[in-house]
Amino acid sequence: MNAPISLSTLLFVPGSKLERYGKALASNADAVCIDLEDSVPEPAKGHARGAAIAAIGRGDARLVLRINGMTTRAGLEDLLALADASVLPALIFVPMVESAVEIGIMASVLGKRTPGIVPLIETVKGLRAASEIAAAPGVVAMMFGGGDLAAELGVALAWEPLRSARGAFVMACAGAGVPAIDVPFIALDDEQGLRDEAKAAKALGFTGKAAIHPAQVDIINATFRPTAEQIAEAEEAQRVFDAAGGAAIRFNGRMLETPIMRRYQRILAMRSNQDA
Numbered sequence: 001m002n003a004p005i006s007l008s009t010l011l012f013v014p015g016s017k018l019e020r021y022g023k024a025l026a027s028n029a030d031a032v033c034i035d036l037e038d039s040v041p042e043p044a045k046g047h048a049r050g051a052a053i054a055a056i057g058r059g060d061a062r063l064v065l066r067i068n069g070m071t072t073r074a075g076l077e078d079l080l081a082l083a084d085a086s087v088l089p090a091l092i093f094v095p096m097v098e099s100a101v102e103i104g105i106m107a108s109v110l111g112k113r114t115p116g117i118v119p120l121i122e123t124v125k126g127l128r129a130a131s132e133i134a135a136a137p138g139v140v141a142m143m144f145g146g147g148d149l150a151a152e153l154g155v156a157l158a159w160e161p162l163r164s165a166r167g168a169f170v171m172a173c174a175g176a177g178v179p180a181i182d183v184p185f186i187a188l189d190d191e192q193g194l195r196d197e198a199k200a201a202k203a204l205g206f207t208g209k210a211a212i213h214p215a216q217v218d219i220i221n222a223t224f225r226p227t228a229e230q231i232a233e234a235e236e237a238q239r240v241f242d243a244a245g246g247a248a249i250r251f252n253g254r255m256l257e258t259p260i261m262r263r264y265q266r267i268l269a270m271r272s273n274q275d276a
Helices: 019-025 042-057 073-084 100-113 124-128 130-134 146-153 160-176 191-204 214-224 228-243 258-275
Strands: 009-014 031-035 063-066 091-094 116-121 142-144 180-182 208-211 249-251 254-256
Touching: 009 019, 009 214, 019 031, 031 042, 031 091, 042 063, 042 073, 073 100, 091 100, 100 116, 100 130, 116 124, 116 130, 124 130, 124 146, 124 160, 130 142, 130 160, 142 160, 146 160, 160 180, 160 191, 180 191, 191 208, 191 214, 208 214, 228 249, 228 254, 228 258, 254 258
Parallel strands: 009 031, 009 208, 031 063, 063 091, 091 116, 116 142, 142 180, 180 208
Antiparallel strands: 249 254
C-alpha cells in the first residue's frame, strides 16, 4: 500500500499545452500535474495523452498526471495507455470519483505498478462516499474539487458557500489518515484573496492547495510550508518529549502530550519532504 504524501502546492498545466510543461516545472511547486481532463477539449485528448506520457517517461519525478474520470471513455483510454507505458507518474489524480470501486478498477488494470492515487471529490454523491474512498487501498491523498460541486449546488465557487462541504471533506480525509488538498483559487489577479483562502484552508485542516498559474505557487507555499521558526520549535518539542519518555511535560508554557506532538511531527515530516 502506498504511504500518504505531502504536497503544499500542486500546479496544474493543460496536457495539450506542451510549451507550458517546462514553465510549470520552473516554479517552486512540489508537483506539476499534467491535466488530461477539464483543460483539454475532446478532440485533443489523444494527443495530450501521448504528450503527457512521453514527458513523464523522461523521468522528472515532479510530473504527475490527472486522467479523465473512470466513468468516461477518455478515462478508460487513459488508464489503458498508462498500463502500456514504460514509466508511470508517482501520482495519478482521478476526477469525479463517487465510489471506492473506481479506485479498485485502477488497481486491477495497473496491478503492482499502480502509483499513488489521489481521488478528486467533486459531487454530492462523492462527498457522501468520501470516507470510504479515502480509506480505499492505494489512496495517498484526496483533493477537494470545488468547481463542479459548486455548480451542482448552484452556488459560487467561493469560501463561504462551500465551507461546510470543505469541513466534511477534511473530516473524511482525517479519518482515513490521508492529506487533504484544496481546490485552486480561480481569481488570478487577486493575490490577497488567494492568501486569505489559503490561510482559511490551512486553518480548517487542509495540508496543501492546488494552483492554476505559476504566480500562485509562492503564495501558497508561504502559507502551507512550515517556517524555519516552526521547524525549530517542532525539533525542540520532539527533543523534550523524547527526553520525558513520551510522558506529558510542560513546553513553552503549554502542556506537551501525544496529541500535540502529532502536529509537531507533521511539521517535521513536511520539513523532510522539502529537503528530499
